[in-house]
Amino acid sequence: MSNAHETWSAAWEAMEQGDVRLAYDLFLRSANEGNADAQVAIGYAIEHGDFHWLDPADADLWYQRAAEQNNMCALYNIGLNKIQRGELVDAFAVMKRAYMAGEQDALVHLLELFRYSGLPAGDDVFFKAKLRTALRRRDVSDALVTRGRALLSATDSGLQAP
Template sequence: MKSVWITAGALAAAMAMTPACAQAQTQDNPVEQGVKAWQSGDYKGAVDRWRGPAVAGDADAQFNLGQAYKLGRGVTADLNQAEDWYRRAAVQGHVQAQDNYGLTLFQNGKRTQAVEWLKRSSSRGEPRAQFVLGTMYFNGDGIDRDWVRAYALIVRSSQSGLPQASAALAQMDRYISLQDRQQGLTLARRYEEEQGRPQPPVQFADNTPPKPQPKPQTKPDAKPRPAQVAIADKPVVKPAPPKPAPPKPAVVRDGGWKVQVGAFGDPGNARKLWGQLAGRFPGRQVYYVKAGNLTRVLVGPYASRAEASGACASVKPCVPVGP
């Protein structure tokens, strides 16, 4: 059975994407004093200020100590110590600590214990947790193997911009059947709907009418959330993508390859989808192919698998179909 493995480098890169420390809101609070020391490069001074409140039960200070031990700043790097301090803050409801606790349990080889916390983080839309949990489902690593659920989680993580998830998705595409990928994409859409996102993935192999999306509502927090201060490298700001150039006429070669962009029980829905996507496939034609009770929406022709895969780059879901 094929497996997709998370290398130490990939996991470390994913976990390092959001290193932040929690800051108290009163100027004379030792937690904030520690944050200021950290920002000035006095890591040991920061740790010394956080340790007392952490031992006394302050969740922000506990989380910050976990970060210090994970990064090895002000103290010797120690994932076991990081795990312990994350745990203390996590059980008090500290969301960032819960996210890092599940990831650190996984990194420390405690797969079964990690599952509960990774599921919590994944349900909140945390892409690192979705990446790790999806890979566990694919490999049957600490949890029962479930390729449909694995594909759904990795798709969601990849769509959040996590590059490690996109690389894992490319590996999974080589082993997971088209039917399981269709079901995984449908499940990913359902996850997005349950989370209340305004733009879930495009409907695929699903015959039920889309549910109306609830309008976002703003609810005041019972208590103001503490500000978050980055304690590692500054976040990378991605430049805006350049405007696409007008498409140039190209010679269409037929190598027997097409791409599938949907499958519907109602043929009218298949035609409606093509009406929305036709502009993304200049020079190609649509094929409505019956497959049992479904009408598959195929677009082509393409000369090769590589050309078909390239056509899928800007459309999700989209699956190359060979001759």
């Protein structure tokens, strides 16, 4: 096991014990050693207020460092942030990378982007088929299963976006 991974594990233990300052120091050490999971953890903790003393804009910087290593969680979080900011073309590109890196939940967002953003629907048949498979295999997180099924139902019935 690498030193960066051991430090990352110790950081999670500190988080679970409520010692966020120690957790930050350990995550930072691991992240600076190139651990993409630690980089994502810092971004996530900044974004969700655990590391409240840091600039919220730094979350994207940490996600970007991990995304450079093709980390699916980093790519997914960057995609979600781009959707929230209305950067839909960029969000689509990043969500597609997240899916290709293994993030099944990205399929729901990709189809939503096709359906509601006016993006050309070139790959929507491919992503619909992949989402059907992911739902059948239970590869999509519980929080997105209902949205995914509703999206497929609406697109299969030919309903138009509101």
